[in-house]
Amino acid sequence: MRMPLRLVAVVAFIGLCTTSLAWAQGFKPTRPVEAVVHTGPGGGSDVLARAVAIMIEKENLLPVRMQVVNKPGGGGAVAAAYLAEKKGDQNTIGFFTGVWLTNPLMSAEAKISLRDLTPIARLVLEPAVIAVKADAPYKTLADFIDAAKKNPGQLKQSGGSITSRDNVVRQLLQKNTGTRWAFISFPGGGERIAALLGGHVNMMVIEPAEAGEHIRAGNMRVLAQISEGRLPGFPNVPTLKEAGIDVPAVPQVRGVVAPPGIPKENVQYWENVFRRLTQTASWKKYIADNQLEDGFQTSAELVKFYDEFTDRMRGILKDAGIKIVR
């Protein structure tokens, strides 16, 4: 039996229509979206998630509200496990940082890694600067390194936990220049800055927006910036490479994941929401105000990034003498 050509065309057309309709009608969140963060209110991820929620509402990118849910604990382990438990949940997302990848390397209890969740998008890279007190004798990074060479182990840096980016930068610098200085951990960001401004430590790695105000007030000086290119706020400060130290710029990375086991169209939907977010004027202003770098990457690119990042961190942490469990 031969089908008339016209019928074939009609059938094909209907088929096309229905598939494209299905795509257009595809997934949309139906309940308010839970955005899980691993810090308490006021922490870095919490602040980003709340700012994103405000921008998404303003730009009308979601048909429902987005609520930030704090699941602090275990350096991200609790939030990651919470997302893993929500397998297949279509109205939950999470905001991750690099800690979600490094923590499982060192802590046997942190069993869920980013790889166990569904990648959605990478959002920002947070650069940093190396700052000293304004009345410190070091005018350049080379001055500081020289001083560290002359007094091995006697200079001090204030920072967060030993697994934080601050210490990673220190490890890289020490290895590259054959120097060593002490790293003193403070749990709160405020205490780290207070330790530097009070003259109790010699140097710290600080976020550009935070440093900006202390520089303007004449309390702080920046020796180098940890970013690929010069940041708009610091046109006269060399990057690490420009300062003659060839180490990778380790940014703090932040992005979005979803629970495991969600359909592909949901991933596309979310990827699209965040892609559109990063194209809005509010997002660009947020990035500029906070001196961040736009680090948008799609779900597929993010998986590759996981591997690179994990491998690099594993090496750095091993060098730092930290026990690796995975």
Added chain:
Amino acid sequence: MEVITGLSDGLAIALQPANLFWCFVGVVLGTLVGIMPGLGPPATIAMLLPLTFAMSPASAMIMLAGIYYGAKYGGSTTSILLNVPGESASVVTCLDGYQMARKGRAGAALGIAAIASFVAGTVGVLGLMLVAPPLAKFALAFSSPEYFALMALGLAMVVLLAGSSMLKALLATLVGLWIAGVGTDLFSATSRFTFGRMELLSGIDFVVVAIGIFALGEVLANMEAPEQAQMVPVPKGLRNLLPTLQDLKDCRFAFVNGSVIGFLVGVLPGAGSTIASFLSYGVEKAVSRRREEFGTGVPEGVAAPEGANNSETGGALVPLLTLGIPGSGTTAILLAALVLWGFKPGPLFIPENPALFWGLVASMYIGNVMLLVLNLPLVPVFAQVLRLPAYVLFPLILGVSMVGVYTVSGSLFDLGLLLGFGLLGYLMRKLDYPSAPLILGLVLGGAMERALRQSLMMSEGSLTILVARPMSAVMLLLAVLILLVPLFGKFNTWRLRALEQKGG
């Protein structure tokens, strides 16, 4: 002069009807949040953040700050009535507040807490207004060795919190210090006492322990006497529900002590209101003439910590507004709010935004008056809660405790911990172990360990750093003196006995 013009400009802003309204909204919300255990100011402020974009920054700041200091007023309510600390800074208030309630003086305790909060809250704003810049320098001079000495001073107070047996008090302190050690070590990323549970990686929340030991332990101990229909007598008549003149007289020094200690500790980014309240309670007890009555329900035992946690708010705003340095969860979210509104918090914030700063300061005076007017009439109302029969009151306490703990973390694991600590609290009561030293060890343990290790890293392993710096040396000396207090007491009794024997 500058202060007077600043304040009058500030009053012009704070007295605008819209700002008065938002100030009122803030302090009412704060009181409610403080009363409910679990939901704290940081979570509330974070939830309200999207709303603030529709307001002027001054109104928004005034409201959010209102939530912050308003919560300190409400925090004492459940501590006094139910032995359930409404927030971490009100744990110490349980010690004497709840005992006052058991003696039928709940109204007086609540009244004293409100008055102490008002006095100290106002002193805190005065401090913020008058001495913020020089104090910011003091906060920067204070570093790890000083923090260690401060915590050692606090821990020395254990000898004052001990009940009948010093040995039992010290054992309880050790358990508290041990609990403080649970979790991931900041310096080496090693997990300690986590037993393979990721819920323990970030340590045990102090509020879970405090609510378990104080509230659940108390309920369990009271359930042994089921025939007791009403737990606490509540006197009739409004007059008997308010503090007496004698109470206020007894609290004179506590008002001053709480205000000053709270403010000074608040200025330090690494301390906080819980430590402030413990320190002022300890100081109050150390200088008191009726030291042995503390813990049985003396009003100054309520006034000192409640004052301290209120003036701490004014103190904590000093590093936030003069340096852009947050010292706690609440100030961190306030800092984030300022950034989201487009401000640049830092050393130049006040000079560049004088209207916002002075408007906030003026609103805090007004807000404290509002809080006093709001809270005093509530005292008789709240005191009626204790009229409830035990078969209603006990489940109520259990419910409030569990909901409180669950709202903090949203984790069932923490509920299990709560029950465990409830049992521990019960056993400690049965075996006559004091619970305050355990809580003290837990509050100070983590910060003390960190400060010691930071100090030793700064000095490359030499302990002399702790005594070579004047501020830390003075505090350590004070700590030693406090440790000697019980010995003086013993010495005195020996001397009296010797005199008696001579005379006889």
